[in-house]
Amino acid sequence: MADIIDGRIVARKLDAETKAQVDAMVAAGAPRPGLAVILVGHDPASEVYVGRKLKKSNEVGIRSFEHRLPEDTSQEDVLALIAQLNADPEVHGILCQVPLPKHIDTGVVLRSIIPSKDVDGFHPVNVGRLSTGTGGIVPCTPFGVMKLLDTVFDDLTGLDCVVIGKSNIVGKPIAMLLLEREATVTVTHIETKNLPDIARKADIIIAAAGAPELVKGYWVKPGAVIIDVGITRLKNEDGSTRLVGDVAFDEVQHARAVTPVPGGVGPMTISCLLANTVQAAQEQLAGRSGDGSDIDFADLPDRSMIFAEGGK
Numbered sequence: 001m002a003d004i005i006d007g008r009i010v011a012r013k014l015d016a017e018t019k020a021q022v023d024a025m026v027a028a029g030a031p032r033p034g035l036a037v038i039l040v041g042h043d044p045a046s047e048v049y050v051g052r053k054l055k056k057s058n059e060v061g062i063r064s065f066e067h068r069l070p071e072d073t074s075q076e077d078v079l080a081l082i083a084q085l086n087a088d089p090e091v092h093g094i095l096c097q098v099p100l101p102k103h104i105d106t107g108v109v110l111r112s113i114i115p116s117k118d119v120d121g122f123h124p125v126n127v128g129r130l131s132t133g134t135g136g137i138v139p140c141t142p143f144g145v146m147k148l149l150d151t152v153f154d155d156l157t158g159l160d161c162v163v164i165g166k167s168n169i170v171g172k173p174i175a176m177l178l179l180e181r182e183a184t185v186t187v188t189h190i191e192t193k194n195l196p197d198i199a200r201k202a203d204i205i206i207a208a209a210g211a212p213e214l215v216k217g218y219w220v221k222p223g224a225v226i227i228d229v230g231i232t233r234l235k236n237e238d239g240s241t242r243l244v245g246d247v248a249f250d251e252v253q254h255a256r257a258v259t260p261v262p263g264g265v266g267p268m269t270i271s272c273l274l275a276n277t278v279q280a281a282q283e284q285l286a287g288r289s290g291d292g293s294d295i296d297f298a299d300l301p302d303r304s305m306i307f308a309e310g311g312k
């Protein structure tokens, strides 16, 4: 039987660390970290996610500022709110829940959040910093995936990792984080040929395709570790629903360890959001802009890809 990597336990530990950091900041006289959450419209899943984020923020001592806007709010009004939050010293992180209503350009809205408050890590500045190894805010789900891997491995150097899915918010940042840790990374997607053969060579499989039970038992080498990011809600015959991951869980019991769905990556995402909010607050209080203009490039580690000697 494969070991189960229990995301709930890892998330609770991270929350405790985040709370301790908040308590230490407040005890030292710093302002309490603040997270603004924007929800436009009434998407039921988004309502649930936002509710959980606000509740968990309060549990770790982060101040939350809730902005619920009607479905027909104009893009200009959303941008005006973000501009106000960008300038608000009590707000250290801004999260705009997606999906946004169709009349709003999600890219324009997300890019309007200043990089230092972009606790989702979606802004191109943070993406660029991640891919050049120059810090910045790491997207929450990829951050959570790495924390789960850390419960199994001390060192990822040279391990063969196959990432299934190349989205900007999950697959690509995970690949960047694995490369930072000196793993050998193959990124695959819907057009990849011979995916089962590629997956079968992997020491680590990260499944982030949103394709229910895509990864079958014969795709998995004995002893591999599998992180299942995918979550799809499927309808049962009786009309009830169930959550299914990208991995055929029962077929992969020859793996060394696997994350369940639910209870694997999912709980990590909110905990990483809260950790990012505290990191953002600390950076802002230290006077760092978060846009990269304050990086001392002369002081970067040798392995940075910027001004690299042969890329390493």
Ligand code: NAD
Residues within 6 Å of the ligand: 141, 164, 165, 166, 167, 168, 169, 170, 171, 188, 189, 190, 191, 192, 195, 208, 209, 210, 211, 214, 229, 230, 231, 232, 265, 266, 267, 269
């Ligand atoms: P996306 O649709 O943006 O990207 C999916 C990627 O998977 C694409 O690159 C696509 O080419 C690839 N893909 C799709 N079907 C495939 C197949 N059959 N074979 C190989 N590759 C395939 O999705 P996303 O936003 O990256 O999310 C991926 C999954 O992760 C979804 O199920 C989503 O719900 C889940 N997710 C979970 C969390 C969490 O907190 N646990 C957070 C974000 C996303």
